[in-house]
Amino acid sequence: xxxxxxxxGRQGFGPVRVSxxxxxxxxxxxxxxxxxxxxxxxDKGTIDWFRHTIELMPPRAYMTEPxxxxxxxxxxxxxxxxxxxxxxxxxxxxxxxxPAKAPKAAKTPKAPPPVQxxxxxxKRVRGxxxxxxxxxxxxxxxxxxxxxxxxxxxxxGHIRLPAYVRGATGDVxxxxxxxxxxxxxARGEKRPEHxxxxxxxxxxxxxxxxxxxxxxxxxxxxxxxxxx
Amino acid sequence: xxxxDREEAARLQRHLHSHLPSDPALRVKTxxxxxxxxxxxxxxxLDAWIEAYSEHIGPKRGAHVVARAWTDPDFxxxxxxxxxxxIKEFGFEGSATGHLKAVENTADxxxxxxxxxxxxxxxxxxxxxxxxxxxxxxxxxxxxxxxxVLAEFGVTLEDGVGVRVxxxxxxxxxxxxxxxxxxxxxxxxxxxxxxxTRNSMIGxxxxxxxxxx
Numbered sequence: 457x458x459x460x461x462x463x464x465g466r467q468g469f470g471p472v473r474v475s476x477x478x479x480x481x482x483x484x485x486x487x488x489x490x491x492x493x494x495x496x497x498x499d500k501g502t503i504d505w506f507r508h509t510i511e512l513m514p515p516r517a518y519m520t521e522p523x524x525x526x527x528x529x530x531x532x533x534x535x536x537x538x539x540x541x542x543x544x545x546x547x548x549x550x551x552x553x554x555p556a557k558a559p560k561a562a563k564t565p566k567a568p569p570p571v572q573x574x575x576x577x578x579k580r581v582r583g584x585x586x587x588x589x590x591x592x593x594x595x596x597x598x599x600x601x602x603x604x605x606x607x608x609x610x611x612x613g614h615i616r617l618p619a620y621v622r623g624a625t626g627d628v629x630x631x632x633x634x635x636x637x638x639x640x641x642a643r644g645e646k647r648p649e650h651x652x653x654x655x656x657x658x659x660x661x662x663x664x665x666x667x668x669x670x671x672x673x674x675x676x677x678x679x680x681x682x683x684x
Numbered sequence: 685x686x687x688x689d690r691e692e693a694a695r696l697q698r699h700l701h702s703h704l705p706s707d708p709a710l711r712v713k714t715x716x717x718x719x720x721x722x723x724x725x726x727x728x729x730l731d732a733w734i735e736a737y738s739e740h741i742g743p744k745r746g747a748h749v750v751a752r753a754w755t756d757p758d759f760x761x762x763x764x765x766x767x768x769x770x771i772k773e774f775g776f777e778g779s780a781t782g783h784l785k786a787v788e789n790t791a792d793x794x795x796x797x798x799x800x801x802x803x804x805x806x807x808x809x810x811x812x813x814x815x816x817x818x819x820x821x822x823x824x825x826x827x828x829x830x831x832x833v834l835a836e837f838g839v840t841l842e843d844g845v846g847v848r849v850x851x852x853x854x855x856x857x858x859x860x861x862x863x864x865x866x867x868x869x870x871x872x873x874x875x876x877x878x879x880x881t882r883n884s885m886i887g888x889x890x891x892x893x894x895x896x897x
Contacts, residue, residue, distance in 0.1 A: 464800030464851065466824040472816050472836050476883050480738040480812045485712040490812070491733035492715060494779075495725040500687050503855075507802050512694040517701045523803065523818040525708055528715055533696045537687050541718050543696070547703055550714040572729040577736040581778040581808055585768075588783065588855040613690065616853045618800050620827065632783070635854060644688040651854055662828055669846035672827050675854035 457612050458619060459511045460518040465620035465662070486524040493527050494580075495572075498538040504641030508614035509533055590648035592634035596678070598652055602628045603684035606654075606676065614642030617680040621672075625684045626656035629673060637677050650678040742811030745776045746859060747880035749809070751873040753786070754864045764788065767859055771809060778808030783856040788863075789890065792844050795860045796834065796887030798826040799852040806857040810885060817886065827851055837888040850887075860887040867894045 481487035497506075509530045513521070521529075535541055572580070598604055608623040616638050632651040640647035655673045658666035704711055719725050749771055753760040763770040767784040771777055784806055787795045799805070800823050805813040816822050826833050830847045841847070850858045862884040868876060878897045883889040 461801055463820055463824040464798075465828045466820075467828070469821040469824050472819060472821045472825070472833055474837050474888075475814060475816060476881060476889070478814045480742060481734070482815055483708070485709045487734040487738075488712050488716055488730055490737070491730035492719055492725065494733055495729055496719050498687065505688055508690065509693050509697070510802065512690060513697050514701055517697075519820065522708060523815075525711065528711055529697060529700060531715060532700060533693055534687065535718070536696060537689065537692065540722060540724065543699065545718060546700070546714065549717050550704055550710065567723075569723055569726050569729070571726045572732050574732045574735050574740070577729075577732045578740060581736065581741060582775065584779040584808070585777040586782045616801060618851070618853065620800070632854075632856065635783075638854075642688070642690075653856070655848075667831060667847070670830060670848070671846065672849045672851060674851045675856050677854075 457511060457615070458610065460513075460515040461511045462619050464618045486522075489524040489528050489531070493531055496531065496535070498534050498540070500538070500644065501534055502641040502644065504614055504638040505644070506530055506534075507638070508642040511614065588635045589633045590636060590646070592648060592650060594650075596631050596650045598628050598631070598650070598678070598681065598683075600628050600630055604628055604652075604654060604681040605684040607680055607682070611639070613639055615639050615680075617676060618674070620661060621656060621674055621676075624656055624660050626654045626660065629653045629655045632675065635677070637679070639677075652676055652678070652681065654681070737807075737812055741778075741808060743882035743885065744877070745771075745774065745808075746806075746810045746882070746885045747877040748774060748873070749776065749859070750861055750880045750885065751876035753861055754876055755873045763861070776809050780804065780855075780857055781806050781808045783854075784809065784859060785856055786859045786861050787848075787850065788861040789887075790863070792846060794834075794839075794841060794845050794847050794887065794890055795850060795858070796826060796830055796847060797850045797852065797858045797860060798823060800824070800827055801853060804852040804855075804857060806859060809857075809859065810882060814882065814886075834888065834890075837883065839888065839890045841890070860885050862890065862892055865892045865894050871897075 510526050605625045606622050610617055630653040634648040635651040637647045637649045653673050654676050655671050658670035659668055753763050763786045767786040768782055803818040827849050830849050879892050881889055
């Protein structure tokens with residue numbers, strides 16, 4: 457979807473607030489949101505659906521909410537959609553109401569959840585190592601060195617073809633095998649498709665005034681590309 | 685209904701944004717009270733995750749990998765071939781490193797990493813991303829005017845140097861391997877790791893300072 461999240465190449469922003477030695481988390485609130493995100497994700501969720509739920513924020517909110525507050529809304533919405541708690545539970549808790557009891561139908565564990573130690577967490581982080589590559593269903597359509605053009609249009613759902621690169625011609629740098637297509641992942645489907653790293657010259661993307669020495673690479677799925 | 689219903693998710697976004705209080709800390713308290721009340725997670729577990737990412741997982745990991753690549757030619761080859769596999773030798777694999785790629789700076793190419801669509805970052809190797817990496821300014825401008833952005837970080841490039849911007853649009857994650865600075869001949873990997881900065885591994889610093897050791 458052509459949402460506010462698709463920021464590449466947008467103009468009018470000021471300088472980057474440069475820093476080189478930051479604490480892991482800017483605020484305690486950020487830290488707790490990150491920790492919750494790593495521990496309470498619903499079983500059925502995909503990274504693509506997580507990202508798409510952020511993209512569905514009202515545009516004004518997208519531009520003003522701090523980064524981890526965006527995650528907070530996704531966690532709330534995932535839980536509401538999975539039946540973990542209701543909108544009224546959330547708004548009630550925000551008003552300081554006594555926490556609503558879980559509805560009887562909800563699967564509330566009777567025993568308190570096991571406490572994870574720092575060592576447990578470090579093991580779990582290692583266990584998060586995962587591959588998005590799957591056996592290819594078709595031979596790759598493109599090969600390194602080949603000229604390709606990106607589609608001019610996206611679609612209403614989740615897509616990882618940024619607006620700034622659409623309709624542009626570049627060269628396939630590498631074939632990366634078949635990876636799960638995010639467009640399908642955001643619908644809960646698993647569809648492996650060939651993935652390519654494609655390199656574009658800066659003048660191709662930004663016009664003749666751009667520095668001809670510079671290039672931008674993107675990792676793009678096969679259905680985003682046509683032969684040039 | 686339920687997950688993957690985008691119309692419903694959009695409606696919930698609008699509803700919650702209109703009705704939730706704006707104070708970030710109060711919102712987090714609300715969320716935490718709900719997930720703890722429902723038995724989804726123990727507060728002590730959240731503390732452990734925060735400690736893991738504050739004390740154990742961070743850019744020092746990446747620095748050790750870079751220093752090893754500088755001092756061990758065989759490891760450098762393995763790293764450039766399949767960085768996701770190579771970092772297992774350190775036990776640094778994990779969140780968002782399954783398709784890690786190492787890209788080397790050279791005398792004529794400088795690499796810099798951005799995620800224009802969200803803020804993808806190799807968490808298990810470099811820890812939490814810096815505030816600027818997640819900012820609209822960095823995400824919007826780096827692909828369009830990388831030299832101006834790099835100048836804001838104090839990077840100066842010689843005439844013959846091209847800038848390659850890596851926009852992380854898939855699950856590949858990029859680690860920039862900076863050039864080993866002159867004046868570090870004979871140093872061991874541990875000493876070298878101390879001069880490898882987080883920003884140099886994202887590409888917003890080019891020249892490392894041996895005196896930072």
